[in-house]
Every structure is written in C-alpha cells, then in structure tokens.
Amino acid sequence: MAAREKTETIRRQILQASDNLLYHKGFNQMSFSDIADASSVPRGNLYYYFKTKEEVLAAVIDHRLSNMKNMLREWEATIDSPLDRLKRYVGIPLNELDNVMRYGCPMGSLNSELGKTQSDLKKISKMQFDVFMFWLQNQFRLLQPDGDAKTLTMHLLVRTQGLALMASIYGDRNLVKWEVESINAWLDSLSHSVISA
Amino acid sequence: MAAREKTETIRRQILQASDNLLYHKGFNQMSFSDIADASSVPRGNLYYYFKTKEEVLAAVIDHRLSNMKNMLREWEATIDSPLDRLKRYVGIPLNELDNVMRYGCPMGSLNSELGKTQSDLKKISKMQFDVFMFWLQNQFRLLQPDGDAKTLTMHLLVRTQGLALMASIYGDRNLVKWEVESINAWLDSLSHSVISA
DNA sequence: GTCTATATGAAGATAGAC
DNA sequence: GTCTATCTTCATATAGAC
Numbered sequence: 001m002a003a004r005e006k007t008e009t010i011r012r013q014i015l016q017a018s019d020n021l022l023y024h025k026g027f028n029q030m031s032f033s034d035i036a037d038a039s040s041v042p043r044g045n046l047y048y049y050f051k052t053k054e055e056v057l058a059a060v061i062d063h064r065l066s067n068m069k070n071m072l073r074e075w076e077a078t079i080d081s082p083l084d085r086l087k088r089y090v091g092i093p094l095n096e097l098d099n100v101m102r103y104g105c106p107m108g109s110l111n112s113e114l115g116k117t118q119s120d121l122k123k124i125s126k127m128q129f130d131v132f133m134f135w136l137q138n139q140f141r142l143l144q145p146d147g148d149a150k151t152l153t154m155h156l157l158v159r160t161q162g163l164a165l166m167a168s169i170y171g172d173r174n175l176v177k178w179e180v181e182s183i184n185a186w187l188d189s190l191s192h193s194v195i196s197a
Numbered sequence: 198m199a200a201r202e203k204t205e206t207i208r209r210q211i212l213q214a215s216d217n218l219l220y221h222k223g224f225n226q227m228s229f230s231d232i233a234d235a236s237s238v239p240r241g242n243l244y245y246y247f248k249t250k251e252e253v254l255a256a257v258i259d260h261r262l263s264n265m266k267n268m269l270r271e272w273e274a275t276i277d278s279p280l281d282r283l284k285r286y287v288g289i290p291l292n293e294l295d296n297v298m299r300y301g302c303p304m305g306s307l308n309s310e311l312g313k314t315q316s317d318l319k320k321i322s323k324m325q326f327d328v329f330m331f332w333l334q335n336q337f338r339l340l341q342p343d344g345d346a347k348t349l350t351m352h353l354l355v356r357t358q359g360l361a362l363m364a365s366i367y368g369d370r371n372l373v374k375w376e377v378e379s380i381n382a383w384l385d386s387l388s389h390s391v392i393s394a
Numbered sequence: 395g396t397c398t399a400t401a402t403g404a405a406g407a408t409a410g411a412c
Numbered sequence: 413g414t415c416t417a418t419c420t421t422c423a424t425a426t427a428g429a430c
Binding site: 007043044 | 413415416417
Binding site for chain 2: 024025026028029102103104108109111112113115116117126129151154155157158159160161162163165166168169170172175178179182
C-alpha cells in the first residue's frame, strides 16, 4: 500500500508541474523535458504515469476542475449574497495580478491556443469554462430571477476574459483595477434594478 | 526589372499564405511546409525570401500594419462622426463573424500565444494593437474632449477582445450580436453625456 | 533565382535491462 | 516501478548543383 501512495504522490508532482507549465508556456510549447525538469521526475519515467501529452493535459484539466468545484462550493458556504459571490469571482484577476499580467488567464489562453488546430483537446479545456458558466448562471438567477442569466453570465465572462487578455498584452496593472471596479459597479446596478440587459 | 517584379509577386504570395496560416494555426504551429503548400512555393525556395520564421512573422505584421493604417485612413475619409467611426471598429467582428467564431481575433490570439514565452516576437505583434489604440484614442478625444480617452479605449478593447475570445470558445453567433449591440449602446450613451467613466 | 539533398536538433514515444 | 538507450518523426535551416 505504501507503494501505491508513493505512486500517487509522484503523479501529483507531475500534475502540479504540468499545470504550471501549461499556464506559463501553453500546451504546444510544453515538452516532456520541461515536465521532467520541473517535477524532478526522470524524463523516461513520465511515460509510466502518462502515456501521451494529451493524457497529461486531460489529467491537469481534471485536476483543475475538481479544484474549481471545491472553491465554488466554499464560496457558496462562506459568502451569503449572490452579489458578493459574483464579486468574489470578479476579484480573481486582482488576487492573481502578477500571473495575469504575465500569462493572461489560464483558461482563456489555453482555449485560444487549442481552439485553432486541436479541437479535440479544446473540448477538454473548455470544460473549465462550463463549470464557471453553470455556477455564475445560478448566481445571476438568484440576483435577478427575471433576468437573462445566460446572457448576463456571458457578458461577465466577456469582460473578465477581455481584461485578462488586454492586461497581459499591455502589462497594465491599473487596467485590471479600473475594469474590475467597472464590472462591480455593473453588478451593483443589476442588483438594484428589477430587470436589465 | 521584370525579374524584380516577379520576386515581389512571390514574396507577396508567401506573405499572404503566411498571414492566413498565422491566424488559422498560430505562430508555433505554422511550419515552413505549411507555408510552402499554401503559397505554392517550393519549401527550399522560401529561405531565399525569408531566412527565418521570425522574419516571416515580422514581414506579416508589417504587412498587416500598413493594411490597417490604410483602412483607418479610409474610415476617417468616409465616415464623418467619431461615434460612427468607433461603431465601424466595433462592427469588425460582425463582418468577420465566421472567422472570429473559428479562430478568434488575429491580433489577440497571436499576442496571447507569443506573450507566454516569446516576448521579443510579442513586441512585434503588439504593434497591431498600438495602431488601433492610437486611432481609437483620437476618436474618443473627438467624441468626449473632457473624457479619459485612454481608459475609454482600453475599455473598448477589453470588450471587443473578450467577445472575440468567448465567441470562439462557445461558437455562439448571438453572443457577438448581443455584445456588439451592447457596446454600441455604451458608445451612444457616451456621446450624449458630457463626461463618463 | 530555383531546386534537391541533406545537416541538425528537438520532441514524442518505446524497449528492455535492472 | 525506475532508468537508460534508442527509435522515429518532423521541424528549422544550409549547401551546393543547376
């Protein structure tokens, strides 16, 4: 049983390293050599844990999905109002300011890359958005029972993805702050009105 | 002199093919073989025209920049009000709907890719944004002499980049239409007020 | 200017000893 | 389970005949 535990530990090491590399370099620029170096697992051994790079990607996304779901569950447990939950989501770019400036959004940049020529892998990566979509829609429904939760959610994602992208292109920290404030003001205006676009 | 003309023609062929490939596959996934196939120029000959792939990129961006500048000059000549000029810019995703759905924004996706690990090449690609930034700021200054043209421009870019990205991820044509309408409504509201954030 | 052949290197992946 | 050696493929890039 100790052997199995050790295997799991190494697997997690590989996944942790791959997760970061995927964010910092993208899928196609991340090599097995990179993963070996970053995880301190010999290059050849990696193939014992993951047969292909596609498998690594799928495992990383799977790992990210469960982390996200845990995070969202925690937010629901600790944050009372849907308005504050939505603002918590919008606050991510501020919490991750340095990373966002350098590498953009880990979900958006990966989907942008894979969407061009690797549609099978993009499908896997897109699930990250699906998790947030579902949760955000629920929050908007609570905030505005008569509103169009899907359109509101898409609008929110458009603005957060756009700000992450532009912030990373221009390296502008103030851009993030302004846009986050502006989005929060929009959310406030929603919660005060009965209906809105 | 005929020889020189032929050279220029082939050069343009290569650039045209590379421009499309850069958009459809991204820089790192675009190979010289791809360019050879798409331009009908033998693989080996490409190196006579461009010594490295970086040189191809720089030439494509250069080509794009002059096209953009021509387009913006034409808009200034044919569209009277700054409001309508800004709306013309916002309308690009609608004109390029099919491409945007499949490949996102050619500027945004390229910068997203190159920003991760190829900062020297990203600098070149970023110039595409600089051209629009400069022009859009001028239009905002005309629209709202007392407004913060830089922040307004960034906000516009955030929203257009965000919509191109999300539209390509979710393949949602209606998303583009809704967001474009929403941006236009925002521009209208700006032109009616004296000052705004 | 054009084309073929080839050098060179990196990356994904496998075989098989230990 | 671990590690080394190696296969294969494909990419950038160059040399040199025509």
